[in-house]
Amino acid sequence: MIHIITLILLVSTELSISTNPGVKVRLTKNGLQYANKIAHDEIVKHLQSLNIPDQSGKDGHIEYTLDNIRVKGVTPPASSISLVPGKNGVSWALSNFGISISADWRVKYERGIIHISTSGSVDASVSGINLVETASFGIDKTGHPSIASSGCSASIGDVDVDFHGGISFIINLFRGTVERKIKDLLQPKVCEEVTQLINNDAEKSLATMQITVEIAKRFLLDYRLVASPVITADYLEIWDKGEVFWEAAVKEAPFSPEPLPAWSDNSRMVYIWVTNYTPNTFLYQAHTNGYLKYNLTRKDLPGDNASYLNTTCKLKCIGTIIPQIAKMYPNSTVELHLQSTAIPKAVMTNKTLTVELDTSVNMWAKTPNNTMAYLATLDVNVSLTLQPQIKNETLSEVITDHSFNLTVVKSAVGELHASLLNIVIDGILSFAVIPELNNIAAKGVQLPMVGGVQFNNTFLLLQEGNLLIGTDLQYKVEESNTLHFKAEHYSAIQI
Ligand SMILES: *[C@@H]1O[C@H](CO)[C@@H](O)[C@H](O)[C@H]1NC(C)=O
Ligand SMILES: *[C@@H]1O[C@H](CO)[C@@H](O)[C@H](O)[C@H]1NC(C)=O
Ligand SMILES: *[C@@H]1O[C@H](CO)[C@@H](O)[C@H](O)[C@H]1NC(C)=O
Ligand SMILES: *[C@@H]1O[C@H](CO)[C@@H](O)[C@H](O)[C@H]1NC(C)=O
Ligand SMILES: *[C@@H]1O[C@H](CO)[C@@H](O)[C@H](O)[C@H]1NC(C)=O
Ligand SMILES: *[C@@H]1O[C@H](CO)[C@@H](O)[C@H](O)[C@H]1NC(C)=O
Ligand SMILES: *[C@@H]1O[C@H](CO)[C@@H](O)[C@H](O)[C@H]1NC(C)=O
Ligand SMILES: *[C@@H]1O[C@H](CO)[C@@H](O)[C@H](O)[C@H]1NC(C)=O
Ligand SMILES: *[C@@H]1O[C@H](CO)[C@@H](O)[C@H](O)[C@H]1NC(C)=O
Ligand SMILES: *[C@@H]1O[C@H](CO)[C@@H](O)[C@H](O)[C@H]1NC(C)=O
Numbered sequence: 001m002i003h004i005i006t007l008i009l010l011v012s013t014e015l016s017i018s019t020n021p022g023v024k025v026r027l028t029k030n031g032l033q034y035a036n037k038i039a040h041d042e043i044v045k046h047l048q049s050l051n052i053p054d055q056s057g058k059d060g061h062i063e064y065t066l067d068n069i070r071v072k073g074v075t076p077p078a079s080s081i082s083l084v085p086g087k088n089g090v091s092w093a094l095s096n097f098g099i100s101i102s103a104d105w106r107v108k109y110e111r112g113i114i115h116i117s118t119s120g121s122v123d124a125s126v127s128g129i130n131l132v133e134t135a136s137f138g139i140d141k142t143g144h145p146s147i148a149s150s151g152c153s154a155s156i157g158d159v160d161v162d163f164h165g166g167i168s169f170i171i172n173l174f175r176g177t178v179e180r181k182i183k184d185l186l187q188p189k190v191c192e193e194v195t196q197l198i199n200n201d202a203e204k205s206l207a208t209m210q211i212t213v214e215i216a217k218r219f220l221l222d223y224r225l226v227a228s229p230v231i232t233a234d235y236l237e238i239w240d241k242g243e244v245f246w247e248a249a250v251k252e253a254p255f256s257p258e259p260l261p262a263w264s265d266n267s268r269m270v271y272i273w274v275t276n277y278t279p280n281t282f283l284y285q286a287h288t289n290g291y292l293k294y295n296l297t298r299k300d301l302p303g304d305n306a307s308y309l310n311t312t313c314k315l316k317c318i319g320t321i322i323p324q325i326a327k328m329y330p331n332s333t334v335e336l337h338l339q340s341t342a343i344p345k346a347v348m349t350n351k352t353l354t355v356e357l358d359t360s361v362n363m364w365a366k367t368p369n370n371t372m373a374y375l376a377t378l379d380v381n382v383s384l385t386l387q388p389q390i391k392n393e394t395l396s397e398v399i400t401d402h403s404f405n406l407t408v409v410k411s412a413v414g415e416l417h418a419s420l421l422n423i424v425i426d427g428i429l430s431f432a433v434i435p436e437l438n439n440i441a442a443k444g445v446q447l448p449m450v451g452g453v454q455f456n457n458t459f460l461l462l463q464e465g466n467l468l469i470g471t472d473l474q475y476k477v478e479e480s481n482t483l484h485f486k487a488e489h490y491s492a493i494q495i
Helices: 002-017 029-048 168-207 277-288 323-328 418-443
Strands: 023-028 055-059 062-075 078-084 089-111 114-139 145-155 158-164 212-215 219-222 235-240 243-246 270-275 293-296 333-340 345-348 353-366 372-391 394-411 453-463 466-475
Touching (some): 029 062, 029 089, 029 235, 029 466, 062 114, 243 277, 270 277, 372 418, 372 453, 372 466, 394 418
Antiparallel strands (some): 023 270, 062 089, 078 089, 089 114, 114 145, 114 158, 219 243, 293 333, 372 394
């Protein structure tokens, strides 16, 4: 709760610091067309299983009900979507949509001693429905995208009603009038409902959309917008903050994202840029909040190398590599207390992604009587080369290479040769630290994509200061969690 309040405060006070995104998502025309196709298929599916609530009413002395309303057929509309830069929005056009229903009707007439009750069934169809809806995007105070209808027009081609049973023969005499009346009632209702759908439902779901992702139970990756969605003739772009915060004490990092270079290939559906700002804010928060500290002990060693930190052993262990430790502390195990000494840096070039980490390593011996004896302090600067990869819509990394420089800052066990310590540290990095970091890095970070969408035909490109993911999308039909349509919005189809 507190961090939410803090976040809101931050947004209102510090949003103006930088408008460069840390993460940018571009949806191209191809992407929009695909989104349109999915929305279209979903709407048709929902219309076919549409539940129209019973209708009833009173007109003077006449009471009527219409129940058991069933959708008998749907003529799927042709649909298209287009970008409207002038309105900072998109326009969605449906044409030639038709629906036919059947229902049971009952009419009661009561006046004085006259009681007439009659019932029957009715077939009705509405065809040639055309709709053009334009929705404009913006940003709200909390960094959520906002949406508002900025234009709607609708027309109805034909309404056809046919009553059966009861006094149908009389009602059918007035068919023309009834049909015209229905058409007049329905026509304005279409835009009214669509506008409400955009201004209420769509707006509400955007306003409550989750814009933070928790990482490692300690960090928050913040995807809130830093600007209104950008709409050009070729794409729609979302500029996300892409900053990582320390969850318990949300505080801005003292640096900002660099501007992103231009990119003109729009052949994929989606492009996502992740700048070095995102890993660097993570590293900044991790270092300044004391997260980059670790006591490496025997427990952290894999079975094959379980004795590596023993001071006494037959073959290869720290005691055989550095005999003076074995001599002073036999039958002991060594602990390495690691701690970052500077803000680590992620460096992205067009070839590699590296993380540079300066650490201080305090070496202790845990003696057989369980006392801790101080051995030495080392200064170790490590450089890790990471290979980014995309799996299951998450961005993860594998450490593919490492190097380090080491100096001895202080020793309580006489002169320590850096060349021997190099062997020890390289062993520890290779079989304890890096596999553990790889386990963490493999979990990856979820990319800012709506659920229910899979990547296909994906590429990943390292550039100066950022990495770019280009991908096509594939909708997972089983999990239709992106689009929710509620039956009540179709209650416009009221007779
Ligand atoms: C490491 O061990 C030292 C002394 O045994 C202790 O004070 C410190 O809190 C430990 N650090 C971590 C990160 O566990
Ligand atoms: C760690 O274990 C592996 C697998 O048994 C072995 O190949 C390697 O030499 C060991 N490393 C050290 C430094 O003992
Ligand atoms: C290494 O040290 C641990 C704990 O003191 C001990 O249990 C283990 O047997 C030792 N391994 C070797 C090979 O001496
Ligand atoms: C180390 O342990 C071995 C086996 O338990 C024992 O024989 C030896 O005396 C011990 N050495 C010292 C210096 O405690
Ligand atoms: C990578 O960057 C270097 C130096 O900035 C430049 O010379 C080189 O052409 C770039 N390579 C690619 C493939 O962009
Ligand atoms: C524990 O062992 C260390 C080193 O082996 C020794 O210096 C110290 O006196 C011992 N302490 C006790 C309480 O036995
Ligand atoms: C990706 O997701 C599928 C299905 O959800 C799962 O079977 C697979 O193990 C996942 N792969 C990775 C690398 O997480
Ligand atoms: C180690 O030192 C060399 C020479 O000063 C330097 O080029 C290299 O970047 C350093 N590596 C790390 C990991 O600090
Ligand atoms: C590690 O980096 C720091 C700061 O860049 C530098 O002062 C120090 O000398 C480096 N240590 C080693 C062992 O290279
Ligand atoms: C995924 O991409 C491949 C290669 O472009 C394409 O052949 C395939 O049809 C795509 N799959 C789906 C489900 O779109």
